Amino acid sequence: MKQGIALKVNGDTYEVFIAPNQTLLEVLRDKLGFMGTKRGCDLGACGACTVLLDGEAYLSCLMLAVEAVGKEIVTIEGLSEGGALHPLQKSFVEMGGLQCGFCTPGMVITAKAILDEEPNPTEQSIKKKMAGNLCRCTGYKKVIEAVMSASATVGGKQ
Amino acid sequence: MRLPKFDYKQPGSIQEACAILLDQPSAKVLAGGTDLLVNMKHRVETPTTLVSLKGLPDLSYVRQTNGALKIGALTPLKTVYNDPYVAEKLPALAISASSVGSYHHQTMGTIGGNLCQQTRCKYFNQSKWWRSARPLCFKAGGEPCHVAKKEHVCYSTYCGDVAPALLVMNAEVVLSGREGSRQIPLEDIFSGEGKKPLKLEPGEIMTEIVISEQAAKGFSTYKKSANRASIDFPIVGAALWISSSTGESRIAFTAVDRKPVRALQLEEFLRGKQLNKELMQGVDSLVAKEAHLMMSSIDSLSYKRKLMGLLVKGALSEAPGGI
Numbered sequence: 001m002k003q004g005i006a007l008k009v010n011g012d013t014y015e016v017f018i019a020p021n022q023t024l025l026e027v028l029r030d031k032l033g034f035m036g037t038k039r040g041c042d043l044g045a046c047g048a049c050t051v052l053l054d055g056e057a058y059l060s061c062l063m064l065a066v067e068a069v070g071k072e073i074v075t076i077e078g079l080s081e082g083g084a085l086h087p088l089q090k091s092f093v094e095m096g097g098l099q100c101g102f103c104t105p106g107m108v109i110t111a112k113a114i115l116d117e118e119p120n121p122t123e124q125s126i127k128k129k130m131a132g133n134l135c136r137c138t139g140y141k142k143v144i145e146a147v148m149s150a151s152a153t154v155g156g157k158q
Numbered sequence: 159m160r161l162p163k164f165d166y167k168q169p170g171s172i173q174e175a176c177a178i179l180l181d182q183p184s185a186k187v188l189a190g191g192t193d194l195l196v197n198m199k200h201r202v203e204t205p206t207t208l209v210s211l212k213g214l215p216d217l218s219y220v221r222q223t224n225g226a227l228k229i230g231a232l233t234p235l236k237t238v239y240n241d242p243y244v245a246e247k248l249p250a251l252a253i254s255a256s257s258v259g260s261y262h263h264q265t266m267g268t269i270g271g272n273l274c275q276q277t278r279c280k281y282f283n284q285s286k287w288w289r290s291a292r293p294l295c296f297k298a299g300g301e302p303c304h305v306a307k308k309e310h311v312c313y314s315t316y317c318g319d320v321a322p323a324l325l326v327m328n329a330e331v332v333l334s335g336r337e338g339s340r341q342i343p344l345e346d347i348f349s350g351e352g353k354k355p356l357k358l359e360p361g362e363i364m365t366e367i368v369i370s371e372q373a374a375k376g377f378s379t380y381k382k383s384a385n386r387a388s389i390d391f392p393i394v395g396a397a398l399w400i401s402s403s404t405g406e407s408r409i410a411f412t413a414v415d416r417k418p419v420r421a422l423q424l425e426e427f428l429r430g431k432q433l434n435k436e437l438m439q440g441v442d443s444l445v446a447k448e449a450h451l452m453m454s455s456i457d458s459l460s461y462k463r464k465l466m467g468l469l470v471k472g473a474l475s476e477a478p479g480g481i
Binding site: 001019020021022023026042043044045047050056057058059062063064066067110113114127128129130131132133 | 159160161162163164165166168188191192195196199208210212259260261262263265266386388389
């Protein structure tokens with residue numbers, strides 16, 4: 001049975017009418033138009049759909065939208081402020097941490113969660129925590145370098 | 159991949175949740191969702207109702223009471239392994255919880271959900287399209303078991319990482335029902351049947367994990383072998399708990415049987431003995447005695463058997479007095 005819920009995405013509240021079997025990913029993309037959050041494997045194996053839920057990295061494809069009520073959801077669209085890229089996004093661009101870009105929103109969001117939890121992570125820690133974000137282009141080296149560089153400049157905090 | 163249709167309930171109390179489960183036998187409990195929702199997308203589990211535990215107050219905690227460590231079943235795995243007491247005193251639990259899936263799964267997945275996860279099989283954990291080439295297997299609702307080439311049996315394998323670590327600590331679990339709750343040893347919740355791996359009574363929900371103070375008085379570790387070390391289910395996982403004061407050791411495996419298993423004969427063999435090279439040679443011959451290995455994954459049985467020996471020897475070598 002469909003029901004009306006309110007979701008708080010990137011600081012704004014949206015009212016949507018949804019069925020319980022709709023995932024947060026489906027609602028973000030198909031109902032609210034946040035196309036930055038990508039649908040990869042849709043089974044929780046690739047990390048492309050990662051969003052922040054109350055600051056934690058969540059796989060939106062394995063999250064029912066009804067369960068996100070009352071949580072602060074942040075997608076890749078919510079990272080930049082006033083048109084200026086978030087330091088992590090800048091770092092990915094400068095270090096060449098992307099090629100086709102499909103996995104990048106999930107990578108950046110996961111990196112944000114890691115740096116918020118651990119402002120100066122070791123390379124080993126980044127590798128372990130980002131292992132669930134698959135990329136088929138870059139080979140990860142530049143991704144890790146981008147996160148390391150962002151943590152060195154700003155500790156991930158704005 | 160769309161989820162099948164279901165009714166969604168978010169009860170405000172355990173009693174209410176248990177009542178819904180009793181009322182609707184095909185309802186399932188939803189905790190972190192990282193196991194159940196994947197199976198539902200594959201259409202191997204199609205509950206008519208999902209009973210979400212998210213609305214229940216205070217099921218997420220790690221606290222010490224009278225020396226025992228109590229962990230709420232809804233505690234995320236990340237919270238478990240980041241707890242200072244767990245990290246320092248119960249390394250097997252910390253290592254096993256931090257080796258589950260990826261960082262995201264550890265954030266979303268709960269310790270209760272990890273213990274109660276479905277068993278796995280190469281014929282079961284597949285999309286509907288993939289499975290359509292064969293008759294439905296017994297676990298998915300059909301008759302045959304494609305692993306055993308028999309009917310009405312299921313040899314899917316229990317692959318949880320945390321269960322063996324808790325087994326060697328003699329952990330207990332609290333199961334809550336409508337009539338009240340009971341505390342039983344963790345190993346008693348596993349049925350050893352692939353089709354229905356848990357022995358919970360109808361309407362029961364796991365609410366707490368209890369680890370006695372004694373578990374912190376020994377050395378413990380968890381060793382895992384997986385295709386991709388940081389994100390996959392184990393090919394084999396082994397937990398060891400050993401006390402240098404009593405000479406007692408406990409060993410448990412995951413991914414080698416329909417339930418996590420203790421290696422009792424091997425434990426007896428190691429009892430009170432000094433760890434040395436000759437002793438290590440005896441490990442291989444005893445290691446697979448208690449497990450019923452079946453070809454439910456793509457890894458061969460001889461490979462799994464070898465890994466069991468290697469993982470136990472690796473764990474023993476890290477124990478105090480190990481070689």
